[in-house]
Amino acid sequence: MNTAGKVSYFMPIMEEIEIYFTDEWGDVVTDEIDFQIMLTFDYSPPDPFPEPETIKRARTKYLL
């Protein structure tokens, strides 16, 4: 399984990441672990509000 933690936030500035693990009984594994992980940060700008004149301009251009 490989799902994501999805969080909303305002203008985060991420400079540091800390990793730890737990076992099947919920105890933090306090022995050193060799690991390699890949994280993906995704963010997409919101869709811009449509310009009031967009449709009129399109009609003007293509539907004359």
Next chain:
Amino acid sequence: MVFSIASNEHTIKTLLNSRLASNKNITYAPKFSLSTTIYSPLNMVSMVCLESCTILPPSMFTHTLMYDGGNFFQRRTFLADGTAVATQDYWTATGAANANTQGVAGGAPWTAATNLKDIRGLMTTLEFVDMTNMDNVALFLYDFILQTRAFSITFGSLPGDGNVANTIFWESNVVNNFNLGRVQAPYQLYNTGGQAWGAANTYAAFTPALLATRLKLMNQINFTIRSVASLDANGGTSEFRLGGKWLKVFHQNPAKKDAMWLEDMSVSVQLQIHLLSHFRIKVTTIYVYIPVLLNQYILVHQDLVS
């Protein structure tokens, strides 16, 4: 310092390797300083995703688990009327030099501790042993019986075993007034042609190699451990009580150290143990902790499936 790759203007992938951590002051929770600070645009929903995770989990036999303060492995002895007599520590202590005179005329009584090595010591020798190799597992179980001088282990049966239980156990064997004992096993299951030990063209005695040959036929090993009858000599009885974090080695819930579970963990009333094939800690959840602003952080926790 970690690598960050911007695959497009809205996605940043970050590769974190434990050997390249920026700060390992807490060895089990390394910190990574990003080479390039990630600034997300203002006021929108963003997402951080754990794409992949490759782990080499640590051994079960490390100092952390074996030396946990809550660990115990006790023998309790009782008189014939059920009165408790003594509690002996098998986890960190031994029966010392007297132990191998038990069963010898004039030697130590069976009510004394029987083990020649402490069980924590036996366990910690395995930290750097490859326990995926069944030869090593067999050698350990054989040594465990020989050094504790108190237990039998019953494994699952295989087709063709008939009604003979697959039980190996410690047996008294006095030689020159010392009773180091030996590990015994049913010749019907382990010896060539099912003949008695020492018969012509067969093995002279049971060995770890014979146990390994049999364990290799199983893809999962379950066994039951019990105390041997010799401990109950002199009219009394014995039981063993196990508890603490170290029980994770046998895939037992460490919470069973709670007093109400003690009876269930008594070896004398049979303890079923599932042997983890790899004897490595099963890491099930990863926590990614990312501070973003004062008093704000992102915590991603993800269940891992091996």
